[in-house]
Amino acid sequence: MFWKKDKSIRVELVTPITLVAQNPLVSPPDKTSPEKTSELKRSETNIDLAFKLINYAGLGLQAALVVYGYSLLVGYYNGFGIDTNEIALSTPSLLLYGYINLFSGALAAANYVPIIGPGILAFCFIAVAAAFVVLVVKNARVDTVIGLACWIGFLIFMAFFAPAMGVQQGIKMSKADVKGFTPQELSKGLDKQHSLTTDKGTKLIGTLILADGKSTFLLVDRTVYKVDSARGRVLRETLLSPKPDPIQSTKQESRKIESTEDVQ
Structure with a gap:
């Protein structure tokens, strides 16, 4: 019979059985939560993109300052007939004019409102730095973006406004070296008068508008003199006068016409 002791039954397990002892203190990982997997991602910095953005920003800023400086000088010299x-x-001169006027104007505008003005100005630099960090650093945490944006924004602020502050400090130093004026007079600024002698011996005293290697433009009363810098010869005289009001001029012309008709 098959149940006798001499008989043996062989059983083969197709799938092995494994026993795993689980620690009850450790909770099993939740596979359904994508937030935990996103937190495990490491931040990556794209150095090539960072250098490209810095180069493009530098070129764009220089081009904007050159265009602004040229437009500023065109409007200024056009007012004197030049x-x-x-x-x-x-x-370089256009870049310097654009930089000095733009950032000096920004500092002056920020000083109008003692607390809010500088805060808005600093926030603009921090916002630009935050955009740079977000583009360059992938999977960056919020606190990391805020910290880097504050530091980079502060460095950009110092890099851009340090020369403008140097110009303001130079003006203060020049006022300190000027003798014979009271502090109240120096606070309002000094009126600078220049004089030059023409080839005919005539001495012209006025406000210097422009002096380069070729010509010198001097404003004397209401006349702008263009003088040759090498020979001292007056090349041109431009008389400045206010433009008449078109409405008043038309009224005067109509009155003249009516008066002539009455006479006739």
Whole structure:
């Protein structure tokens, strides 16, 4: 019989049985929560993109300052009847004019409101730095973005406004070296008068508008003199006068016409 002791039954397990002892203190990982998997991602910095953004930003800023400086000088010299084609304007001078006027104006505008103005100005730099960090650093945490944006924004602020502050400090130093004026008079600024002698011996005293290697433009009362810098010869005289009001001029012309008709 099959149940006798001499008989043996062989059983083969197709799938092995494994026993795992689980620690009850450790909770099993939740596979359904994507937030935990996203937190485990490491932040990656794209160095190539960072250098490209810095180069593009530098070129764009220089181009904007050159265009702004050129537009500023065109409007300024046009008010005195000076054409920009008759003067030599170099790229460094345009860049300098644009930088000084733009950032000096930004500092002056920020000083109008003691607390809010500088705060808004600093926030603009921090916002630009935050955008740079978000583009360059992938999977960055919020606190990391805020910290880097504050530091980078502060460095950009110092890099941009340090030369403008140097110009303001130089003006203060020049006022300190001037003798014979009271502090109240120096606070309002000094009126600078220049004089030059023409080839005919005539001495012209007025406000210097522009002086380059070729010509010197001097404003005397209401006349702008263009003088040759090498020979001292007066090349041109431009008389400045206010433009008449078109409405008043039309009224005067109509009155003249009516008076002539009455006489006839």
